[in-house]
Amino acid sequence: MSERFTGSFTQQEPIPDEGIAAALEVMRHGRLHRYNLADGEAGEVALLECEFAAFTGARYCLAVASGGYALGCALRALGVGAGDRVLTNAFTLAPVPGAIASVGAVPVFVEVTEDLVIDLAHLERAIAQSGARVLLLSHMRGHICDMEALMALCDGAGVRVIEDCAHTMGARWGDVPSGRHGVIGCYSTQTYKHMNSGEGGLLVSDDAEVMARAILLSGSYMLYDRHLAAPGPEAFEGLRLDVPNISGRMDNLRAAILRPQLRALPGQVARWNALYAVVEEGLRDLPGLRLIARPGAEAFVGSSFQFLLPDWPAGRVRDLLARCAARGVELKWFGAEDPVGFTSRYAHWRYAAPPELPQTDRVLAGLIDMRLPLTFSAEDCALIARIIRAEVGAAWQAG
Numbered sequence: 098m099s100e101r102f103t104g105s106f107t108q109q110e111p112i113p114d115e116g117i118a119a120a121l122e123v124m125r126h127g128r129l130h131r132y133n134l135a136d137g138e139a140g141e142v143a144l145l146e147c148e149f150a151a152f153t154g155a156r157y158c159l160a161v162a163s164g165g166y167a168l169g170c171a172l173r174a175l176g177v178g179a180g181d182r183v184l185t186n187a188f189t190l191a192p193v194p195g196a197i198a199s200v201g202a203v204p205v206f207v208e209v210t211e212d213l214v215i216d217l218a219h220l221e222r223a224i225a226q227s228g229a230r231v232l233l234l235s236h237m238r239g240h241i242c243d244m245e246a247l248m249a250l251c252d253g254a255g256v257r258v259i260e261d262c263a264h265t266m267g268a269r270w271g272d273v274p275s276g277r278h279g280v281i282g283c284y285s286t287q288t289y290k291h292m293n294s295g296e297g298g299l300l301v302s303d304d305a306e307v308m309a310r311a312i313l314l315s316g317s318y319m320l321y322d323r324h325l326a327a328p329g330p331e332a333f334e335g336l337r338l339d340v341p342n343i344s345g346r347m348d349n350l351r352a353a354i355l356r357p358q359l360r361a362l363p364g365q366v367a368r369w370n371a372l373y374a375v376v377e378e379g380l381r382d383l384p385g386l387r388l389i390a391r392p393g394a395e396a397f398v399g400s401s402f403q404f405l406l407p408d409w410p411a412g413r414v415r416d417l418l419a420r421c422a423a424r425g426v427e428l429k430w431f432g433a434e435d436p437v438g439f440t441s442r443y444a445h446w447r448y449a450a451p452p453e454l455p456q457t458d459r460v461l462a463g464l465i466d467m468r469l470p471l472t473f474s475a476e477d478c479a480l481i482a483r484i485i486r487a488e489v490g491a492a493w494q495a496g
């Protein structure tokens with residue numbers, strides 16, 4: 098009989114006991130709002146911000162209500178407003194163009210390469226043609242482009258970079274943590290990302306004025322002196338009456354759950370990468386399937402796995418998906434006509450009137466994606482790879 102996988106691709110690990118205990122503590126004292134502090138108390142949110150700033154090597158950090166909120170807040174903090182154009186890679190998830198639309202701005206989509214990163218040659222043309230002054234760069238599914246080349250291009254053109262690190266929390270390019278090349282780095286702590294507080298987001302920056310704006314935007318009233326990873330009061334002086342309050346704070350309960358997860362993150366990254374390596378090994382040298390090259394400078398987090406079925410007809414891809422699903426392996430396809438689950442693609446974001454991007458279309462038509470939650474074992478991953486291998490072989494021959 099052929100093997101079957103019975104695990105769940107969406108089941109994350111439980112919250113660590115330390116996080117549960119800290120959450121109970123917050124509920125017992127009842128001070129869930131970040132600015133509701135007892136005498137001498139720092140609060141879980143302010144402490145999380147200090148710890149995340151240290152983790153990324155950033156001067157300042159702000160915790161917010163979601164990753165999508167962090168992106169919108171970052172755009173506003175850079176002064177992006179109605180009618181402005183904002184560059185972004187065409188291969189990303191819906192909250193990224195959504196954040197651009199939320200400030201009334203217009204996404205300008207940039208092509209992606211077969212390595213699933215932004216196409217720098219197309220970016221250069223798109224900067225020149227659009228006149229956009231901000232790039233919202235999404236490190237989609239953890240793939241990081243050549244960040245030195247990207248920053249040289251953007252710095253040279255006067256384009257400021259916001260990094261969407263929803264899939265690269267804990268990753269690096271060379272020695273630089275992901276989120277630290279651009280002026281602002283944004284992260285998500287939603288359940289399917291690298292730390293889990295249900296919903297949540299973080300922003301980091303070294304720029305005092307940008308961070309003061311972000312803190313005021315997030316809904317700090319005039320209580321910004323209760324932040325510990327913030328610029329000094331002088332940074333707020335000229336801004337406090339001019340920046341609107343667009344509430345999106347994090348609360349102490351979520352921060353309490355996240356602090357122990359942040360301490361555990363480096364170990365979790367190593368576990369993810371061990372799972373990723375098993376799948377990669379199991380799918381090597383398979384006719385019809387292309388693995389995604391991972392550059393030496395890219396210290397990624399293998400929390401999901403992608404491969405390409407270059408130039409496969411749609412019918413054959415659907416056949417493969419059905420064969421794998423019948424054996425318990427849930428693959429996601431970015432080439433589907435209609436958005437399914439998380440896998441919408443740029444052509445589906447009709448409000449943004451996306452142009453045709455033939456190179457991206459060709460990549461996405463053959464792009465397969467799966468999550469690797471830490472509830473999987475190495476044996477699970479070896480089994481998943483054996484099933485995909487067998488079914489790709491069968492679909493390829495049935496061709």
Ligand SMILES: *Cc1c(COP(=O)(O)O)cnc(C)c1O
Nearest residue numbers: 163164165190192261263285287
């Ligand atoms: C999840 C995600 C976001 C937004 O995060 P939320 O916390 O769900 O708002 C942004 N970008 C990418 C690529 C994501 O996967």
